[in-house]
Amino acid sequence: MWQVYTRRRRIRWLAIGFILILIVWCFILYKSLNITYEKDISHSHSSSLTSVSSFLYEIDNLDLFIKQTPVKYNYHIFYYPWYGNPEYDAGQYFHWNHRRLAHWNREKVSNYPQNPHEPPDDIGSNFYPLLGPYSSRSPTILDKHMRMIRMSGAGTLSVSWYPPGMADDAGHPWNDLMPLLLDTAEKYKLKICFHIEPYQNRTADNVIYWSDYILRQYGSHSAFYRYKEKGFFYIYDSYRISADEWYQKFLSNNKIKQQAFFVGLILKSNDCQQLVSSGFDAAYSYFAANGFTEASTSQRWSSIVGICKSIPFIPSIGPGYIDTNIRPWNGETTRSRQNGNYYKQMFKDLPKGNDKIVTITSFNEWHEGTQIEPAIEKNVSKNIIYESYHQGPFTYIYLTRELIFTT
Ligand SMILES: *[C@@H]1O[C@H](CO)[C@@H](O)[C@H](O)[C@H]1NC(C)=O
Numbered sequence: 001m002w003q004v005y006t007r008r009r010r011i012r013w014l015a016i017g018f019i020l021i022l023i024v025w026c027f028i029l030y031k032s033l034n035i036t037y038e039k040d041i042s043h044s045h046s047s048s049l050t051s052v053s054s055f056l057y058e059i060d061n062l063d064l065f066i067k068q069t070p071v072k073y074n075y076h077i078f079y080y081p082w083y084g085n086p087e088y089d090a091g092q093y094f095h096w097n098h099r100r101l102a103h104w105n106r107e108k109v110s111n112y113p114q115n116p117h118e119p120p121d122d123i124g125s126n127f128y129p130l131l132g133p134y135s136s137r138s139p140t141i142l143d144k145h146m147r148m149i150r151m152s153g154a155g156t157l158s159v160s161w162y163p164p165g166m167a168d169d170a171g172h173p174w175n176d177l178m179p180l181l182l183d184t185a186e187k188y189k190l191k192i193c194f195h196i197e198p199y200q201n202r203t204a205d206n207v208i209y210w211s212d213y214i215l216r217q218y219g220s221h222s223a224f225y226r227y228k229e230k231g232f233f234y235i236y237d238s239y240r241i242s243a244d245e246w247y248q249k250f251l252s253n254n255k256i257k258q259q260a261f262f263v264g265l266i267l268k269s270n271d272c273q274q275l276v277s278s279g280f281d282a283a284y285s286y287f288a289a290n291g292f293t294e295a296s297t298s299q300r301w302s303s304i305v306g307i308c309k310s311i312p313f314i315p316s317i318g319p320g321y322i323d324t325n326i327r328p329w330n331g332e333t334t335r336s337r338q339n340g341n342y343y344k345q346m347f348k349d350l351p352k353g354n355d356k357i358v359t360i361t362s363f364n365e366w367h368e369g370t371q372i373e374p375a376i377e378k379n380v381s382k383n384i385i386y387e388s389y390h391q392g393p394f395t396y397i398y399l400t401r402e403l404i405f406t407t
């Protein structure tokens with residue numbers, strides 16, 4: 001009897017013990033599952049909120065990142081692939097070593113320095129990039145750029161472009177980089193259109209020729225931006241070619257007008273009528289220095305839309321402007337970022353209408369200080385101090401997203 005009793009008791013205690021252990025084990029398992037679950041949530045959450053951590057982490061689920069980081073393709077951001085450094089560009093820096101440009105007034109030339117900058121510490125910008133004086137030829141840099149642009153909410157890059165073998169004075173040709181740029185944009189489900197620069201001997205005829213070349217070379221790529229099924233070309237300083245020449249050439253090349261949408265640059269509201277009679281499809285203002293031209297004066301934008309009437313006006317917004325490290329005499333054009341308020345004001349002045357195209361000057365025009373690309377605080381010496389953003393390197397990436405999705 002006693003033995004049976006103790007045996008039963010022992011079994012009971014064993015059972016209770018077993019159940020207790022099971023409960024504790026389940027609890028621990030639950031906790032650990034819960035922790036990893038929460039970790040995943042906050043991780044993916046942070047990418048949708050575009051925090052720095054989402055940038056620093058390897059993205060293990062790209063589809064999720066893209067899904068949780070929406071973009072608007074009607075926001076076109078100007079992108080410059082002209083930077084070079086010794087590691088990727090045959091031992092040389094490009095653009096970071098930009099010259100200090102001579103004063104346009106001959107009498108004043110000698111008042112200002114003209115020596116080139118000496119990277120990596122001394123660069124042709126008033127800001128210093130988080131990614132350092134990078135090369136646009138580095139696939140890692142391009143990947144990071146596309147991720148940053150995705151995080152900014154802008155869906156389309158307007159890539160600065162010169163014909164094969166040509167470049168500006170401070171750069172070297174980069175048309176050969178376009179396939180990699182398109183592929184990297186595609187990875188992040190971004191689109192690319194083209195910003196045709198004033199290359200040597202540019203004429204209406206050869207602009208049409210090169211637009212057709214771009215359509216043939218890149219038009220079938222899935223990252224190639226299309227608007228109403230057409231290729232999209234911004235023509236910088238289009239007014240350097242006469243309205244009559246544009247008109248004649250557009251007229252005699254009817255085919256290109258069916259395949260491509262051409263956007264000309266305007267300085268004044270009246271220039272719009274000229275663009276219309278030249279055969280352009282839209283106008284843009286480019287300059288981020290508010291008030292630099294009439295067309296870049298944000299308070300004038302609503303009226304300019306009315307003046308352009310028959311063609312859309314595409315205003316260009318920007319976070320500020322400062323180019324005194326490459327144009328030491330141009331302090332007058334400086335526009336302080338005012339801790340983001342300058343940028344906010346330009347957004348506020350955008351003519352209303354959700355699906356309208358808006359341009360952002362710029363992702364990485366570092367010389368003119370219009371970039372939203374992350375910059376870091378850096379003091380090299382007493383003489384070289386770089387400006388930084390008020391809320392850290394990603395300030396303008398976040399602010400752009402916030403403004404795009406609340407405008
Ligand atoms: C531009 O035109 C000039 C004069 O016709 C010519 O010498 C030069 O080679 C041309 N440059 C280019 C890049 O085509």
Ligand SMILES: *[C@@H]1O[C@H](CO)[C@@H](O)[C@H](O)[C@H]1NC(C)=O
Pocket residue numbers: 377378379385
């Ligand atoms: C750089 O210099 C500025 C102005 O002298 C100063 O306010 C800032 O704290 C310095 N930053 C660093 C990182 O040394």
